[in-house]
Amino acid sequence: MSVEHRFLVRELKLVLARPGDFFKPMWFLILVISMVPLALSPDSKLLGEIGSAMIWVATLLALLLNADQLFRDDFVDGVLEQWLFFNRPLFWLVILKLFCHWLFYVVPLILVTPLAGMMLSVPNDVMIALLVTLLLATPALTCFSALGAALTLGTARSGILGVLVMLPLFVPVIILAAGVLTRASDGSDILPLLALLGAFSIAAATLLPLAVGVALRLNIGGSS
Amino acid sequence: MLIKPKTLQFQNLTCVRDDRCLFADLSMTLPPGSLLRVAGPNGAGKTTLLRILSALHEPDSGTVQIGEVEDHLESRQEILYLGHKPQVCQDLSIMDNLMFLTEASQMKCAQAVQFVGLKGCEDSLVRELSQGQGRRCGLARLWCHEVPIWILDEPYTALDPGMVAILEDRINIHVGEGGVCVFTTHQNPTNLRFETLELARVS
Amino acid sequence: MGWRWFHEWGSPKWFYDRAGRWQRVCGFLALALLLVGTLWGLGFAPADYQQGNSYRIIYLHVPVAFLAQALYVAMAVCAIVLFVWKMKLADVGMQALAVVGFGFTVLALFSGSIWGKPTWGTYWVWDARLTSMLILGFLYLGLIGLRSAIQNPDQAGKACAILVLVGVVNLPIIKYSVEWWSALHQPASFKLTEKPAMPASMWVPLLINLLGYYLVAAYLVLASMRTVILDRERGSAWVREVIERD
Numbered sequence: 001m002s003v004e005h006r007f008l009v010r011e012l013k014l015v016l017a018r019p020g021d022f023f024k025p026m027w028f029l030i031l032v033i034s035m036v037p038l039a040l041s042p043d044s045k046l047l048g049e050i051g052s053a054m055i056w057v058a059t060l061l062a063l064l065l066n067a068d069q070l071f072r073d074d075f076v077d078g079v080l081e082q083w084l085f086f087n088r089p090l091f092w093l094v095i096l097k098l099f100c101h102w103l104f105y106v107v108p109l110i111l112v113t114p115l116a117g118m119m120l121s122v123p124n125d126v127m128i129a130l131l132v133t134l135l136l137a138t139p140a141l142t143c144f145s146a147l148g149a150a151l152t153l154g155t156a157r158s159g160i161l162g163v164l165v166m167l168p169l170f171v172p173v174i175i176l177a178a179g180v181l182t183r184a185s186d187g188s189d190i191l192p193l194l195a196l197l198g199a200f201s202i203a204a205a206t207l208l209p210l211a212v213g214v215a216l217r218l219n220i221g222g223s224s
Numbered sequence: 225m226l227i228k229p230k231t232l233q234f235q236n237l238t239c240v241r242d243d244r245c246l247f248a249d250l251s252m253t254l255p256p257g258s259l260l261r262v263a264g265p266n267g268a269g270k271t272t273l274l275r276i277l278s279a280l281h282e283p284d285s286g287t288v289q290i291g292e293v294e295d296h297l298e299s300r301q302e303i304l305y306l307g308h309k310p311q312v313c314q315d316l317s318i319m320d321n322l323m324f325l326t327e328a329s330q331m332k333c334a335q336a337v338q339f340v341g342l343k344g345c346e347d348s349l350v351r352e353l354s355q356g357q358g359r360r361c362g363l364a365r366l367w368c369h370e371v372p373i374w375i376l377d378e379p380y381t382a383l384d385p386g387m388v389a390i391l392e393d394r395i396n397i398h399v400g401e402g403g404v405c406v407f408t409t410h411q412n413p414t415n416l417r418f419e420t421l422e423l424a425r426v427s
Numbered sequence: 428m429g430w431r432w433f434h435e436w437g438s439p440k441w442f443y444d445r446a447g448r449w450q451r452v453c454g455f456l457a458l459a460l461l462l463v464g465t466l467w468g469l470g471f472a473p474a475d476y477q478q479g480n481s482y483r484i485i486y487l488h489v490p491v492a493f494l495a496q497a498l499y500v501a502m503a504v505c506a507i508v509l510f511v512w513k514m515k516l517a518d519v520g521m522q523a524l525a526v527v528g529f530g531f532t533v534l535a536l537f538s539g540s541i542w543g544k545p546t547w548g549t550y551w552v553w554d555a556r557l558t559s560m561l562i563l564g565f566l567y568l569g570l571i572g573l574r575s576a577i578q579n580p581d582q583a584g585k586a587c588a589i590l591v592l593v594g595v596v597n598l599p600i601i602k603y604s605v606e607w608w609s610a611l612h613q614p615a616s617f618k619l620t621e622k623p624a625m626p627a628s629m630w631v632p633l634l635i636n637l638l639g640y641y642l643v644a645a646y647l648v649l650a651s652m653r654t655v656i657l658d659r660e661r662g663s664a665w666v667r668e669v670i671e672r673d
Binding site for chain 2 (some may be wrong): 001006007009010013014017018073074076077078079081082084085086087220221
């Protein structure tokens with residue numbers, strides 16, 4: 001079996017082996033969204049206006065919660081070292097890992113956001129725009145959060161440091177996505193912005209794994 | 225098992241750690257069929273040397289070469305590295321781990337599990353096994369991963385005498401087929417014939 | 428003692444001594460320039476026809492804000508030197524620049540905020556420049572946090588270098604997107620930037636101050652680098668001599 005096949009099979013088995021990691025982000029999302037009307041007001045018109053932005057931020061945070069677990073278990077078990085002995089460049093294995101992570105953890109989370117949208121009375125056309133922006137933006141965000149996770153692998157109790165280090169770099173994506181959502185609620189054309197978002201994601205997904213690979217090698221080489 | 229025999233050679237390896245020189249100008253050629261034990265007191269740099277030979281760590285100077293290929297990183301897939309960490313995923317079974325880490329077929333992996341005496345534990349999660357059994361999970365790769373160069377860092381850890389004998393048999397077979405094996409241990413191997421490389425502390 | 432390996436130019440001791448001299452030169456020049464520039468700007472330059480006298484804070488704000496960004500780019504240069512030529516001194520430079528850069532960013536935010544109060548009535552507005560400066564502050568903070576979290580200094584240096592390089596590539600993207608966002612949501616008059624046509628009596632002191640603060644930054648970076656070198660090389664003989672001397 002090829003390396004790619006073995007990798008995918010293992011990622012699938014890991015999802016089944018750790019169901020908590022699968023459900024916790026969704027649980028977090030719905031829980032946090034439930035706080036919003038409590039902290040603001042139950043007025044559905046007001047909620048509908050800010051709802052999409054709130055869901056975006058909550059989804060972002062839910063994603064970041066999972067980020068540390070990308071490499072940490074393999075690093076602690078010594079399996080990350082073994083990645084280096086596969087007959088593939090490290091950045092390619094990183095791309096595989098991030099793709100699997102996106103497919104098995106992030107996309108399911110995105111599929112739960114309509115539920116949050118209903119809770120905050122988000123209008124349907126905005127909800128669709130929200131889904132599309134999340135699907136287009138999350139590859140880039142996954143890659144950025146992977147870099148944060150890879151850089152902080154060696155530190156004890158890192159947890160949130162990887163997130164803090166990476167969040168400022170999310171700003172362009174957040175602004176772009178928000179731009180799309182504003183235009184969607186106005187009814188104007190969102191395609192050019194979506195194209196830009198998609199292009200940014202592709203660029204990030206191609207270039208960042210290289211940096212992630214370097215950071216992983218740094219941590220593997222340092223632990224002995 | 226069929227392996228393509230390769231020569232492992234290193235030249236002028238030097239490593240400095242925290243302003244302390246661990247070793248300098250180490251050179252050696254290990255033709256197929258070599259068995260080398262790296263010995264020395266704690267902190268002498270044995271693990272570091274093994275990690276340099278496995279291309280996990282860069283030396284401060286010197287080169288390592290496997291076979292004809294000059295770039296060490298290119299020939300990483302010829303190496304099996306066994307380190308201090310368990311090197312198996314705790315949340316999966318030993319079969320799942322072996323199928324991921326090696327190219328071996330399911331049948332070969334099952335045979336490897338039998339060889340290390342874990343028959344019946346194929347589908348248990350590694351984290352449910354005892355420490356000795358967990359250690360054997362990492363060793364099982366030696367029976368199904370067909371590569372010529374073995375770098376084993378303290379393979380005897382947590383093994384009972386029966387398992388030690390099985391391991392030494394396996395190493396002898398590997399070396400007999402033309403493989404190369406470099407290892408460290410604090411115990412005294414009884415059934416192996418090997419050369420020794422002493423790393424003394426340079427102060 | 429053990430072995431010490433210095434890659435190319437820049438043994439720490441050599442740098443420590445030289446930097447001491449450069450530091451003093453920078454310090455004196457900076458003092459002179461800032462004295463001239465600040466007094467001129469605060470006292471003698473004409474009042475702005477729109478903002479009156481409160482605009483004078485730009486003599487602090489603009490140079491400091493510019494430097495906050497320039498120092499980040501300088502860090503990126505250090506990161507490249509670290510990766511390509513493996514000079515440890517570049518890592519020392521990065522460490523010093525991160526702290527000094529963060530200080531300048533905070534100063535820029537502070538002075539920008541003071542400028543905002545008489546002009547807009549509030550201490551904080553989400554205009555493009557202040558928002559970009561805030562994000563830059565977070566980037567600096569991330570670097571400082573990352574370095575202090577990693578124990579091994581070589582690893583910490585390389586990890587920070589990776590972060591700086593990714594950051595510097597994203598910096599123009601962030602700035603551009605924040606300006607776009609600001610233009611989207613706020614009318615164009617909400618800009619803290621100066622109008623292009625400034626009389627010479629206004630921008631000359633600005634330039635002098637810019638140079639002055641640049642030298643202040645150089646002074647602080649050199650001083651910081653020397654401290655870092657003393658800390659990193661504390662096991663060696665020449666450091667012990669220095670400490671005993673002072």
